[in-house]
Amino acid sequence: MAFSPALTSLIDALRILPGVGAKSAQRMAFHMLQREREGAAHLARSIEQAVENVHHCKSCRMFTEHEICDICANERRDASVVCVVESPADVMAIEQNTDFGGRYFVLLGRLSPIDGVGPNELGLDILRQRLAEGTVEEVILATGATVEGEATAQYVADLARQHNAGVSRIAHGVPIGGELEYVDAGTLSQAFSGRRAL
């Protein structure tokens, strides 16, 4: 005895989602069929439309439905400054919380040889091409403050220097609102070594 084929296939298909195992997939399938048939049909259409229409920007690898994303297409954004981030979510966070007015480059990952992620997987040939055009004056490295994020930042910094672009790294230190005594050792040490003259 098993579930009906269509239900079994739905439960299996849901397991491609990150963080969804056998039990959650079953719960999601039941929920959709019991209480959210319209929502489920809408979800199916949304997935289809996104898979069909959403691609990566040819210039910065951000998700877009056009050749070039809205930011890259915006002539008022400063093309001489490029902020390099790991994911599209990082672009959103920077757009929502800072007044950065330059362009981006989205790596869609970070260097991680053990997972088979090298410079090619991060689209660094596209970034190289942008740097070779000579308009980029500063590359801001905004990859994560993890071991892989730092290695990736180093790699991109070398690439930028080869093309005579300036390189900066976003500041790491004590978060705003953070109490010194609760800050972890690595962050505190970074905050000291990265201190600035007032």
Add this chain to the structure above:
Amino acid sequence: MAFSPALTSLIDALRILPGVGAKSAQRMAFHMLQREREGAAHLARSIEQAVENVHHCKSCRMFTEHEICDICANERRDASVVCVVESPADVMAIEQNTDFGGRYFVLLGRLSPIDGVGPNELGLDILRQRLAEGTVEEVILATGATVEGEATAQYVADLARQHNAGVSRIAHGVPIGGELEYVDAGTLSQAFSGRRAL
């Protein structure tokens, strides 16, 4: 600045899934578009097919693609015994782990007036009809050992008695492999009051 419309709509649509909030929906959408486009297209088709083809069995409310589910359609299953459960997952668990050879009735929920779930939402009119046919001799109550599960069991028990069917409740007590000292108070008290002569 926001994500492209198709991506925004996908992230919104994913939030119908149980346990999926804004951040997880975004992570799922990115994952599908970055690494699982084929899997995502397959998921969309699976949802569509399930929504279109999977219905509730007219007799027991189990999910099925036919009028009547495989268990209800199986003449070798004992129609005189009906096991009442809360969800399709319970049917699967009983089928996989017991030698129960009767039929089922799936409530698709439990009585919970505060959530607007009454006897009608649990399809108890369908169960009443089955009982009225007079073939059911025993109703086994296998709803959960929760307050709502017990209330539901009581309600179904009354219904069964009105139709002169025998009523039993699955045993509650110390789980197999459980050490007495780690069993919670309610279970231990239940195990004592439910003791059987050897």
